[in-house]
Amino acid sequence: MISEAAYTKVCTTLPSCDGEDLRRMPQVIKKWQVFPGRNKFYCDGRLMMARQTGVFYVTVVLIVGTCTLFFVFDCPYLAREISPVIPAVAGFLFLFVMSALFRTSFSDPGVIPRATTDEAADIEKQIEVPNGSSSPTFRPPPRTKEVIVGGQTVKLKYCFTCKIFRPPRASHCSLCDNCVERFDHHCPWVGNCVGKRNYRYFYIFIISLAFLCVFVFSCVITHLVFVARAEDSFLEAIKKSPASIVEGVVCFFSVWSILGLAGFHTYLTTSNQTTNEDIKGSFSSKRGQDVYNPYSKGSLLSNCASVLCSPAPPSMIDRRGVVIPESVPVVRDSYGTVKSFHAPRVPVPAGPPPLDLKVSHVAYSGPGHTGRSTLPRVATNGTTHPREGSYQNIGSHGDVTCIDHSSTLPFTTARGVNIPVAVVPPQSRYSARLGTTTKGPLPDSIDHEFGVDAGSQMSLLKQSSV
Template sequence: MQNQMMYSAPQRSLSNRRIIDTRGQSKRLYQVWKGGNRFFLGGRLIFGPDVRSLVLTILLIVVPVIIFASFISQRLINEFQHHLGKLIVAIPVIFMIYVLCILFLTSGRDPGIIPRSTHPPESEDDGDACLSIDWAGNQGPTSSLPPTKDVLVNGMVVKVKYCHTCMLYRPPRCSHCSICNNCVDRFDHHCPWVGQCIGKRNYRFFFMFVSSTTMLCLYIFAFCWVNIKKIMDAYQCNLWRAFLKTPMSAVLIIYTFIAAWFVGGLTAFHIYLISTNQTTYENFRFRYEGKVNPYDLGWAKNIREIFCSRIPSSHNNFRARVNEDFASSTASLPRGHVLSPEIAKASLTIDMGSKRQAVAADEFEDIQNQIGLERSRSQARHSNWVQKGNWEIMPDMQALPSEFGMEHKGFTDREKISH
């Protein structure tokens, strides 16, 4: 009866309304995702938070091809016989479509996001004390969790760091992107031109994009000079007069020259990274300066690893329903109760680089009455630290009261009332 009266209260907080809405209808994972990603088509496409920059990139690719096809093509079609001129004009248009498809595959897919844990793992050192229940409020040196762990990779010891935002030990070569707010497997860099992180699942397409764009720029650059040469021969004029007769050719020559230096230099740099099996992040931080790279298998095997290996499946199913099964896999709740990740996002967000958002104790008590949350304990599984192990951390809701500054007494009293 008390629960019914509480549900009919006219004043409800934002967190309470979210709980009631979640109980009434399930949501999909992308709707409650904590990262800064943008989702389209019902979670089928995932972009970075700076997806708008993708429009500028598309314009920088499409506009020069349109200018080439509109202002340069007519003379080339007339100069070359046997439909060769039409083929010369058609090639950059087809190539442009190919580049846009590769760009779409780079920016519109999961780059290799590692799922977050809902609770910090317990310390694996048997000599240490148990993890303090107010660990989340004291993310300092007093925590019993070591900041790094040693992992064996190809017979060499590699240190992996603990991520305070995702509350897990990152897999080898994984890093947290501050822009997308996700841990990304084999993190290379965040590219603003494609509006997405570059990681294990889209690095191949990123390299294909920059290399294809380089070839497209060189193609237009070369045939603009061919057009200039044809005008100089036809009118018996110098280079300056030829530029005046076809100013768009001059514009495209300057534009593609600058663009080719940019994307061409990027292509050459990534050829070096691929041949030595490095990432941009590792190279810029001199990760293997004076050290042996444990991932370097020789240039032939390194290239084969990037282009001939199978792209791993995504760790996340963004269209999955946030239902009872999902809740039970992320929190120790009684059967029949659902803990929406939206609630976790509203009240349990713990970011190392941002201020911790607390929820008042009385609001938290009201939430517990409405969803009937009972005390539960769950043992966090100790991970087996191998190169391709299971990196997910089982949650422990024991620390939930301390996150909100609650005492166990309040929960005990509620259990007595409910009984």
């Protein structure tokens, strides 16, 4: 028996397949494809941003276009006449700015998952008033809660869209339609919300962009001055380097707003506030002498370290998980993570002659069990007990431990074809003789993984209808 094994992997092989036996299976839907917020996803859900990306592309074009003109028309002259360090510094700043921009734009800002149907029902029960709606003293249930944070009373507001009480400092973005943890603001220039998980990258982006603008503008003016001195005319300098004028105009009108934005967010960082809190005046002295910022650490450096250097929390949304219908049996590990599920099969029409299927080996690991072996070496001997119904045994030998004795586990092939594996209760003993084969229009390889739980028994069974 391998009851102590913590992880089991069963592999089966077929000699060959001509490809015509494969039939279209139900498409696997990822959670990012049905995400309720208004977001765009890239790279199979690894990257996300807002749907309104027009201004973001303007940002990229302005930065890349201006720096390209600078590298082509100004850097060669400055490197030759002044120092070759100038192009190197400009290149470093440019790469740093673009990396910070992309990290801000394509990161999860701290989206809070919406409540499930059961969670929303529980919250509704919590906020219902004791008296019924028919009572003459009936009042709408309160949609706020009060919690104490740092000795200050903070109200938690109920979000009617996400069906949750938002955590402190969280807010619902009307553009992305998501509740965001420690919501700062929605920035169209980066094409994303700015929240707890990407604020540090946003701050680094605007600070480094301010340095880049000042550096490029200074170098452009220096270039024009040197050329004007050599030609004894500023107009001649413009004629020789018209691109420098374009760069100078873009940097001149951009640097003031960028410097102002960098200064404002430096103030917010040192006081441990968000743009949303500052605009609303949440901790303004006008609200009273007893109102103060409960999130402040007491010093500028401590606040900066808390905002910029604290570990980034993990994303709370499962973007790359698989959407599983409620009627489909699933297998979960001890943490509740879905390990496998069985999607309904599409009827398979008559095709070429079926091929043989045979279990070849079992790979496993766990306390006292590590390695890869054939079934006879890891399973005890047993007699063949065919399962009642439309199932028959296939190429296993002995008892194999599995996770759940009430579900159906699928073997999923590389091409999406599932072979159901029935799970039997612990008190039942089902096994099959090694080498027993069955017929079926199956692909050339099958490889599926599932967790195991000590104490349950499983038999590798295959539907006769396949």
